[in-house]
Amino acid sequence: MxxxxxxxxxxxxxxxxxxxxxxxxxxxxxxxxxxxxxxxxxxxxxxxxxxxxxxxxxxxxxxxxxxxxxxxxxxxxxxxxxxxxxxxxxxxxxxxxxxxxxxxxxxxxxxxxxxxxxxxxxxxxxxxxxxxxxxxxxxxxxxxxxxxxxxxxxxxxxxxxxxxxxxxxxxxxxGLAEPASQSKWFELVAQIKRGKNVEATGGSKxxxxxxxxxxxxxxxxxxxxxxxxxxxxxxRMISDYEVAMLAKQLTGSPSQISGHEKMAKHxxxxxxxxxxxxxxxx
Structure with missing residues (x-):
């Protein structure tokens, strides 16, 4: 076609x-x-x-x-x-x-x-x-x-x-953007990889x-x-908290994650x- x-x-x-x-x-x-x-x-x-x-x-x-x-x-x-x-x-x-x-x-x-x-x-x-x-x-x-x-x-x-x-x-x-730094959650994951403490309260469908x-x-x-x-x-709904905790687990980062898992209202x-x-x- x-x-x-x-x-x-x-x-x-x-x-x-x-x-x-x-x-x-x-x-x-x-x-x-x-x-x-x-x-x-x-x-x-x-x-x-x-x-x-x-x-x-x-x-x-x-x-x-x-x-x-x-x-x-x-x-x-x-x-x-x-x-x-x-x-x-x-x-x-x-x-x-x-x-x-x-x-x-x-x-x-x-x-x-x-x-x-x-x-x-x-x-x-x-x-x-x-x-x-x-x-x-x-x-x-x-x-x-x-x-x-x-x-x-x-x-x-x-x-x-x-x-x-x-x-x-x-x-x-x-998804993966070009350059990768423009990808959704890139900065959140990067901070955790660097060992920074982060607050993760957002999320979206x-x-x-x-x-x-x-x-x-x-x-x-x-x-x-x-x-x-x-x-x-x-x-599905993906919360920033979920992404942050996954990044912490995969990287072995000492970051402290504050916040909570956001749920969809509708x-x-x-x-x-x-x-x-x-x-x-x-």
Whole structure:
């Protein structure tokens, strides 16, 4: 299958590329820098210049593609939650940019479209119902609001018959980053290895990047019944305390770990994605 990909140079994008290439797909991906420079690191990917929010770039990416995966995101700083000083520009690039990709894919006859959404659409959880895909989206951040708006557009394109489009909604994604120092929990583990005393009180619902890639691969294999649908993607709650204690055990560190194991307030329902064969390998 010929796959068009946004976000290929990012953390999750690298895991998506590895998964797609191992499955025998051909990948064309956007990059903002010189394609020849990026190609030297990933020679089996066809890199083309492209940026989110540029209509011509979206049209070029959709050409001759069998499927498109939208994993790219414009952010104003190191964190996805950073929106820089111009919220209107942030919204324009991310939300309108996604619309341009959907429309370009539809016009080009792309067979499948998968959008990588986020659990940030559910900052506020209602206590009287399960946290499944039918739960109302109530984000508190502009990041979550943008993701929710794109999910709505994906639903429109899918349910209207314009495009077999679906969203996968991962929680906090972890895994080996490049460089490794940018990996989740890296600094916590490094402090323990150095013998520093640490306080570990945080935690989050998580899923490994390779499992997100597997969920995308499964959606690409489904029939047209996924059109307009959203699929939660979560493995389990991992607390910083759990990671710290494991690091202490493996390194033999004398570090003193203070804190407690954080528990999830709300369980995320993942029966829908498991019904198409998704199982975490972690």
């Amino acid at each position: 010929r796959i068009a990909l946004t976000g290929g140079t990012g953390f999750l994008g690298r895991h998506l590329i590895d998964s797609l290439l191992q499955s025998g797909h051909q990948v064309t991906a956007w990059c903002r820098s010189d394609p020849d420079t990026v190609s030297s690191r990933t020679p089996h990917v066809h890199w083309i210049r492209g940026e989110l929010g540029q209509r011509r770039d979206a049209e070029q990416l959709a050409q001759s593609a069998d499927a498109m995966i939208h994993a790219g995101w414009y952010r104003g700083g190191d964190s996805f939650l950073n929106i820089d000083a111009d919220p209107e520009r942030y919204w324009q690039i991310n939300s309108v940019g996604a619309l341009q990709l959907l429309e370009s894919a539809s016009r080009a006859g792309v067979n499948r479209f998968v959008f990588i959404s986020s659990g940030a659409v559910h900052d506020q959880v209602l206590p009287d119902r399960p946290l499944d895909e039918t739960h109302p989206m109530r984000p508190r951040t502009l990041y979550g609001a943008c993701k929710a708006s794109i999910e709505a557009m994906v639903h429109h394109y899918g349910s209207s018959g314009k495009l077999v489009a679906a969203s996968v909604r991962p929680t906090s994604i972890y 998580t899923v490994h990047a390779s499992d997100v890639a597997r969920s995308v691969a499964l959606l690409l294999q489904q029939d047209d019944s996924i059109a307009g649908e959203t699929f939660n993607c979560c493995d 369980e995320i329902e993942t029966a829908k994605i498991r019904s198409i064969g998704m199982r975490s390998r972690r």
